Amino acid sequence: MPIKYTLCHASTLSTRTIARRTPSTSRAMLSSLAHGAHRAYRAHAPPSRRENARARARTVALELNSGRLRRRHLPGRRRETSVCARAGRESDDGSERNEQTQNEGDDRAHAVDWREFRARMVAQYSENAALGASIDAASRDGSPPTWAHGLENLEKGALLVAVEEDASSFWSHVVIFMLGEWFGRRALEKKEGGRKPTEATTRISSTDFCARLCRCRSHTVRIDWDNFESHAIVDARQALPGG
Amino acid sequence: MNRTQSWTLAKHCPEVKHDNLYWSLLSEEIVGVGGPVGLDHSLDRSVIALTTKEQPGMTEEVIPGIYRVINLDQLAKLNAKLSGPDTLRPEDLSLFVGYSGWSPGQLQSEIDAGFWTLASASGTYVRDCMFKHVMDTIVEPTTGKRVPIDAHGFQAWASMRESLGM
Numbered sequence: 001m002p003i004k005y006t007l008c009h010a011s012t013l014s015t016r017t018i019a020r021r022t023p024s025t026s027r028a029m030l031s032s033l034a035h036g037a038h039r040a041y042r043a044h045a046p047p048s049r050r051e052n053a054r055a056r057a058r059t060v061a062l063e064l065n066s067g068r069l070r071r072r073h074l075p076g077r078r079r080e081t082s083v084c085a086r087a088g089r090e091s092d093d094g095s096e097r098n099e100q101t102q103n104e105g106d107d108r109a110h111a112v113d114w115r116e117f118r119a120r121m122v123a124q125y126s127e128n129a130a131l132g133a134s135i136d137a138a139s140r141d142g143s144p145p146t147w148a149h150g151l152e153n154l155e156k157g158a159l160l161v162a163v164e165e166d167a168s169s170f171w172s173h174v175v176i177f178m179l180g181e182w183f184g185r186r187a188l189e190k191k192e193g194g195r196k197p198t199e200a201t202t203r204i205s206s207t208d209f210c211a212r213l214c215r216c217r218s219h220t221v222r223i224d225w226d227n228f229e230s231h232a233i234v235d236a237r238q239a240l241p242g243g
Numbered sequence: 244m245n246r247t248q249s250w251t252l253a254k255h256c257p258e259v260k261h262d263n264l265y266w267s268l269l270s271e272e273i274v275g276v277g278g279p280v281g282l283d284h285s286l287d288r289s290v291i292a293l294t295t296k297e298q299p300g301m302t303e304e305v306i307p308g309i310y311r312v313i314n315l316d317q318l319a320k321l322n323a324k325l326s327g328p329d330t331l332r333p334e335d336l337s338l339f340v341g342y343s344g345w346s347p348g349q350l351q352s353e354i355d356a357g358f359w360t361l362a363s364a365s366g367t368y369v370r371d372c373m374f375k376h377v378m379d380t381i382v383e384p385t386t387g388k389r390v391p392i393d394a395h396g397f398q399a400w401a402s403m404r405e406s407l408g409m
Contacts, residue, residue: 115307145365148365148403148406149406149407158363160350161360161400174244175400177305
């Protein structure tokens with residue numbers, strides 16, 4: 001089967017997707033429309049772009065022959081301008097899926113840890129010399145980075161560092177690693193009798209959490225969900241250590 | 244939390260089952276204190292296991308490099324029969340009994356009032372600061388028992404404050 005190399009655009013790819021789900025009569029029509037659009041694009045494209053397209057196609061052909069062909073894309077611009085190679089007019093669904101899975105694996109492998117990226121930004125724009133030095137050292141040596149910087153907002157994985165230095169207090173010299181909001185919820189669900197999460201518990205809000213916390217603590221009061229706010233919050237603060 | 248006691252899991256949680264080899268090994272591990280909630284009473288006891296190794300399907304990532312065991316009981320049942328490079332061994336886990344919890348808005352108000360400083364740290368930093376310093380033990384010569392090197396977590400706290408320029 002002859003191998004055809006084309007520069008595919010978003011419109012073409014989406015047309016092909018639609019074509020797979022439509023009857024064969026419509027498929028032929030859509031296919032001809034797509035190829036017509038390609039011809040029109042190539043005819044009206046400026047000469048420099050046509051040259052670039054030819055050069056790109058040649059590169060793809062060489063890469064395909066050497067067995068190094070991969071679909072190339074930029075994150076977030078996946079369907080905009082990607083170069084793909086197709087065997088014949090209809091691409092093989094299985095091979096395309098395999099190729100896509102491989103690409104997703106590559107993306108994950110090369111994914112930049114956004115927290116590290118943020119740390120680099122903080123190091124660049126703050127006066128924390130130690131932070132910059134530790135990040136630079138890690139980049140140089142290839143060792144795992146050991147950095148820490150201040151945060152503005154709470155997030156999963158954040159650290160709470162106690163300011164208090166009064167040794168008599170339980171909370172002095174404390175560093176707490178924030179696992180997330182969910183853990184307390186799960187523990188409460190378990191305590192309530194192993195009840196499976198219902199619609200009400202899965203779509204839990206902060207006020208729901210507070211009300212359920214009170215219910216767990218008291219075991220007697222059924223909170224009126226519409227009018228619990230002020231009482232519930234006060235009760236929860238009294239119930240929780242550190243409150 | 245950067246606190247520990249010289250207690251093993253078995254002493255903290257007498258209700259821990261010993262019908263499983265994995266649990267038996269775990270029960271001899273020194274455990275940290277996660278906070279005052281779910282600490283004392285056996286009915287609502289909370290045991291959290293953190294690790295720096297990933298076991299697919301049994302752990303979830305908190306931050307890159309730090310994982311939480313989703314279900315410790317399930318992990319113990321599975322890993323009692325398994326062995327391999329991806330299998331978490333009892334010594335790979337850092338156990339914490341109890342947890343710290345706040346009502347909605349309470350923590351934010353405490354932060355606003357200046358009781359806490361918020362920080363973000365790399366997985367390696369958290370491992371060294373929170374697990375290694377806190378969970379490391381030495382054998383006390385007089386009693387022959389394992390005791391934590393820095394039970395109060397002062398080293399972790401001081402190191403964190405220094406890194407934050409405080």
